[in-house]
Amino acid sequence: MTISHRLRRAAAAALTAGLLIGTLGGCNSSGSTTGDAKEGASSDEIAAALQTDTTLTVWGWAPQLKPIVEAFEKKYPKVKVNLENVGTNNAHYTKLQNAIKAGSGAPDVAQIEYAALPQFALSDSLVDLKEFGAADLEDKYTPSTWGSVNLNGGIYALPQDSGPMAMFYRADVFEKHGISVPSTWDEYVAAAKKLHAADPNAYITSDTGDAGFTTSMIWQAGGQPYKVNSPTDVSVNLQDEGTKKWTKTWQPMIDEKLVSPVAGWSDEWFKSLSDGSIATLLTGAWMPANLESGAEAGSGNWRVAPMPTYEKGKAATAENGGGGDSVLKQSKNKAAAYGFLEFSNGPEGAAIHAANGGFPSTTADLENEKFLNTESAYFGGQKINEVLVQASKDVVPGWNYLPFQTYANSIFSDTVGQVYATGGQLDDGLKAWQDATVKYGEQQGFKVSSK
Incomplete structure (x- = not known):
C-alpha cells in the first residue's frame, strides 16, 4: 500500500x-x-x-x-x-x-x-x-x-x-475474436475466457478491488447488505443472497485471472482502454466524457450495451x-x-x-428527444443515451448506504482488497469487511446488527 x-x-x-x-x-x-x-x-x-x-x-x-x-x-x-x-x-x-x-x-x-x-x-x-x-x-x-x-x-x-450502470465495450475487439455482446453474466464469463485464451494480453475488464464497484455489483445482483432502521440503528449483512450471487459469478474471474491487474484511472488503464487490451467497462453513465478525454485512440470503437443480468431478458442495473x-x-x-x-x-x-x-x-x-437521439461519434455514431436512459429506469430499488459509508469504504483495501492482492475467497473478504464495519459502527455509538 x-x-x-x-x-x-x-x-x-x-x-x-x-x-x-x-x-x-x-x-x-x-x-x-x-x-x-x-x-x-x-x-x-x-x-x-x-x-x-x-x-x-x-x-x-x-x-x-x-x-x-x-x-x-x-x-x-x-x-x-x-x-x-x-x-x-x-x-x-x-x-x-x-x-x-x-x-x-x-x-x-x-x-x-x-x-x-x-x-x-x-x-x-x-x-x-x-x-x-x-x-x-x-x-x-x-x-x-x-x-x-x-x-x-x-x-x-x-x-x-x-450513474446508472451500463456495459461499455470495444466492438472491434469483440468482432476480431468472434465474441457476441453478452447479455447474461454466464455469457460474460464465457466471453472473458474466450478473449483471454485468444490473446493473453487482453482482458474482458479490469478489477483490482474497489469498494464502489463492489457495492454497485452487489446492488445490481439484488443484494441489500445495508439497512438503516433509524439514524442510529443499522444492520450490515455482506453475506446476503444478492451478495453471494455476485461473488459466485466474480470469484472465477479472479481465480482464473480473467480480469486485468491494471489499476483503474491510472495512465496504464487509459492506455489499455485506448488499445483495446481492456475490452469492457462496467460503470456509470458518466463515463463517456472520461473515455473521450482519456482514451482518445479508442474513438469509433467503443459501444454501450445494458449490463449483463443474472436472468436472461430481465433488465437490472445499479447506480455507480x-x-x-x-x-x-x-x-x-x-x-x-x-x-x-x-x-x-x-x-x-x-x-x-x-x-x-x-x-x-x-x-x-x-425523456428529451434531442438528448435521446444524440449520436456520439466516439461511440461509432451510436445513440448511447437511449441505452443509458433505459438503464436509469432499470435500477434495482431499495438500496441504502450506511451513515458511515465513507469510513467503511476506506477499510475495503484491508479486507476484500486482500483477496485481490494475495488470493482467497471474496466471501471471506466481505465477511472481514462486515466485521470491521460493524465494530467501527458500535465504537461510534450506533446500534449495529449483523448476520
Whole structure:
C-alpha cells in the first residue's frame, strides 16, 4: 500500500469519526446554530431572495458547475456566486467537516456524493429541504437518485447527476475474436475466457478491488447488505443472497485471472482502454466524457450495451457514483441558496450539465428527444443515451448506504482488497469487511446488527 493510499484512508477515517462522534455524543450544535434561525421559505420568499443583493459560496468539483454558475448569475444578477473547488473526495469532505465542527467557514451550498450524504445528514449539518417545498419535486427526478437524497424522512440535497450502470465495450475487439455482446453474466464469463485464451494480453475488464464497484455489483445482483432502521440503528449483512450471487459469478474471474491487474484511472488503464487490451467497462453513465478525454485512440470503437443480468431478458442495473447539492445549516442566505439548488438541479441547470458531459438525474431531460437521439461519434455514431436512459429506469430499488459509508469504504483495501492482492475467497473478504464495519459502527455509538 502506498503512502498516498494510507493518507486517503486516514483522512476518510478522521472525517467520518469527526462527524459521527459529535453527532452521537450530542455535541453537534455547531452544525445547526450558525446562520439565520429560519430554515424554511415559501416560493415567494425564495423568489425575493434571488432579487436581493446576496453573495453565495458554493463548494464543488464538478466541471459542469462553472457554466451553471455563469448562467445563474446572468439570470439573477443580484446574486454573486463564489464557486470554490476545495478538493475532491476526502479533501472536500474533510474541509467541510472541519468547518462544520468549527461552527463557521462552511459554504452556503456543497456538492456531496450520494454515498457520503447520510453521514452529513446525520450530523445535523444540512438543511432539510422539505422546509422549502422540495418534497413537491419528487417526480422531477429518477427514483434511485431521489431515494439517495430522501433520508430518514428528510430531503438533504437535490440530485445533480446519476450513474446508472451500463456495459461499455470495444466492438472491434469483440468482432476480431468472434465474441457476441453478452447479455447474461454466464455469457460474460464465457466471453472473458474466450478473449483471454485468444490473446493473453487482453482482458474482458479490469478489477483490482474497489469498494464502489463492489457495492454497485452487489446492488445490481439484488443484494441489500445495508439497512438503516433509524439514524442510529443499522444492520450490515455482506453475506446476503444478492451478495453471494455476485461473488459466485466474480470469484472465477479472479481465480482464473480473467480480469486485468491494471489499476483503474491510472495512465496504464487509459492506455489499455485506448488499445483495446481492456475490452469492457462496467460503470456509470458518466463515463463517456472520461473515455473521450482519456482514451482518445479508442474513438469509433467503443459501444454501450445494458449490463449483463443474472436472468436472461430481465433488465437490472445499479447506480455507480453521482451526487447532489445541499444547503448547509451555517448558511445565512438559505432562501437564495435553495434558489440556486433549484436552478442548478432543475431544467435550466440540468440542460447545461448534460451539454457539458454530465448524465442528468432529471426525468424531463432523460425523456428529451434531442438528448435521446444524440449520436456520439466516439461511440461509432451510436445513440448511447437511449441505452443509458433505459438503464436509469432499470435500477434495482431499495438500496441504502450506511451513515458511515465513507469510513467503511476506506477499510475495503484491508479486507476484500486482500483477496485481490494475495488470493482467497471474496466471501471471506466481505465477511472481514462486515466485521470491521460493524465494530467501527458500535465504537461510534450506533446500534449495529449483523448476520
